Amino acid sequence: MTLILGIETSCDETAAAVVEDGRSIRSSVVSSQVDLHERFGGVVPEIASRAHAELVNPVIADALVEAGVDFRDLDAVAACHGPGLAGALLVGVSAAKALGLVLAVPYVGVNHLEAHLHAAWLQDPEVELPLAVLLASGGHTMVVVVEADARYRLLGETVDDAAGEAFDKVARFCGLGYPGGPVIDRLATQGDPRAIAFPRPMLTDGFDFSFSGLKTAVLNHVRRHPETDVRDLAASFQEAVVDVLVHKLLGAADGAGAPTLVIGGGVAANTSLRARALEAGTETGRRVLLPGLELCTDNAAMIAATAWWRLRSDGPTPLSAGADPSLRLPTSE
Numbered sequence: 001m002t003l004i005l006g007i008e009t010s011c012d013e014t015a016a017a018v019v020e021d022g023r024s025i026r027s028s029v030v031s032s033q034v035d036l037h038e039r040f041g042g043v044v045p046e047i048a049s050r051a052h053a054e055l056v057n058p059v060i061a062d063a064l065v066e067a068g069v070d071f072r073d074l075d076a077v078a079a080c081h082g083p084g085l086a087g088a089l090l091v092g093v094s095a096a097k098a099l100g101l102v103l104a105v106p107y108v109g110v111n112h113l114e115a116h117l118h119a120a121w122l123q124d125p126e127v128e129l130p131l132a133v134l135l136a137s138g139g140h141t142m143v144v145v146v147e148a149d150a151r152y153r154l155l156g157e158t159v160d161d162a163a164g165e166a167f168d169k170v171a172r173f174c175g176l177g178y179p180g181g182p183v184i185d186r187l188a189t190q191g192d193p194r195a196i197a198f199p200r201p202m203l204t205d206g207f208d209f210s211f212s213g214l215k216t217a218v219l220n221h222v223r224r225h226p227e228t229d230v231r232d233l234a235a236s237f238q239e240a241v242v243d244v245l246v247h248k249l250l251g252a253a254d255g256a257g258a259p260t261l262v263i264g265g266g267v268a269a270n271t272s273l274r275a276r277a278l279e280a281g282t283e284t285g286r287r288v289l290l291p292g293l294e295l296c297t298d299n300a301a302m303i304a305a306t307a308w309w310r311l312r313s314d315g316p317t318p319l320s321a322g323a324d325p326s327l328r329l330p331t332s333e
Contacts, residue, residue, distance in 0.1 A: 006304025009092030010084025022308030049087030078307030082327030138164035156207025191235030
């Protein structure tokens with residue numbers, strides 16, 4: 001049995017978790033900073049870093065208590081070392097390195113994007129490869145094929161705004177608050193998704209994404225038609241985003257011969273996206289793996305799970321390795 005403590009501080013969630021053998025979650029604690037950033041309409045890096053510094057030790061302590069273990073039971077300590085906010089990442093990396101030194105156990109630096117992919121294995125350790133994965137969040141939108149031996153083939157990614165970023169910007173413009181994803185999702189259930197014919201950017205143009213033009217189309221529509229029902233606006237905008245996401249995910253699965261569709265990242269909590277992914281799976285005879293909502297947003301369980309695999313394949317991360325705010329997904333090409 002291998003117990004790994006994972007720490008996640010890449011953005012505005014301070015999280016710690018204990019995972020056994022890379023698959024069994026013994027504990028997962030997340031402290032959100034949404035209240036701190038709400039009045040600014042987005043994450044303020046300096047505020048996020050200070051909050052992480054205050055919260056990281058209590059969150060780690062809670063994770064150990066919830067798991068029923070203490071520091072002496074740990075076999076390794078892991079932290080997200082990128083991508084993310086530089087100051088925020090350094091808090092988690094520093095805490096993990098310090099614990100590793102004190103406990104004389106390995107430190108493992110984990111790629112945040114790779115960790116989101118590993119959420120699928122936390123949901124189902126026996127998932128069949130290859131997987132076609134849509135990873136959509138506030139900072140990233142990409143389609144990845146996960147092949148044998150956890151090799152990743154990046155097919156496409158956003159060329160401007162990420163899907164979650166577009167949700168936040170549209171919500172902020174419409175005065176709906178922050179974060180925008182949940183409030184638009186809620187309003188969309190009461191609106192007509194066919195009320196406004198918003199564009200589907202790059203729908204048939206490869207696997208890359210672009211949501212900046214869609215965001216602008218929403219803003220222009222509101223300026224020209226201020227009387228538009230916000231529920232119809234939310235439903236129509238959300239429908240356009242989901243159409244593009246699901247279309248490209250299915251295209252990736254077709255090209256890779258993948259029997260399973262997976263969605264991950266914060267946008268994977270969107271109810272319309274989850275429903276449409278399930279429909280796509282039914283229509284094409286594919287299995288659809290939807291991580292639980294607690295595994296969609298940033299969490300440390302996915303960090304600890306990925307660390308287990310990385311420790312087995314690559315060994316410990318040198319303590320001289322720092323944080324990398326611009327870290328890319330490791331690919332096989």
